Amino acid sequence: MARISGKLDPNGRLVRLGEAIRDERQRIGISQEALADEAGLDRSHLGRIERGERNVTLLNLVRIADGLGLRTSDILSRAEL
Template sequence: MVRIAAHQDTDGRLIRLGVAIRNKRKAAGLSQEALADAAGIDRSHMGKIERGERNLTLLNLCRIASATGLRPSELLKDADL
């Protein structure tokens, strides 16, 4: 039996969310660094979030949404989640 770690994103949810965040950031005219600063998140961590390499917390999702003028549900909807 193959075990999958709980943190593995086997169906691409983190990647889809990262793409949605990147698209909204660009639509808002923000650099990755500017969004990270506005959301209170380290820039390198923001890059990992956008690439789907990090499982972000609800609080960080809320911070990112707020910094882009959106609701967290809008980011989730754009990621088809």
């Protein structure tokens, strides 16, 4: 089975997830770099997640949610997943 990436996600789930993360980050007024630092991620990796280019791991999704002050389920719900 092929690995899932933004290019192999015909249902757009990764894009919706990334958009939900970016929308919340912008809503609370923090930079991509600040969220990446808070989540312990490289800024460029977070950027690829926000663009739906990376299949984010559960642990990193939890770290991003924590950095946004949300539960992981909140992000998934906002992405309609």
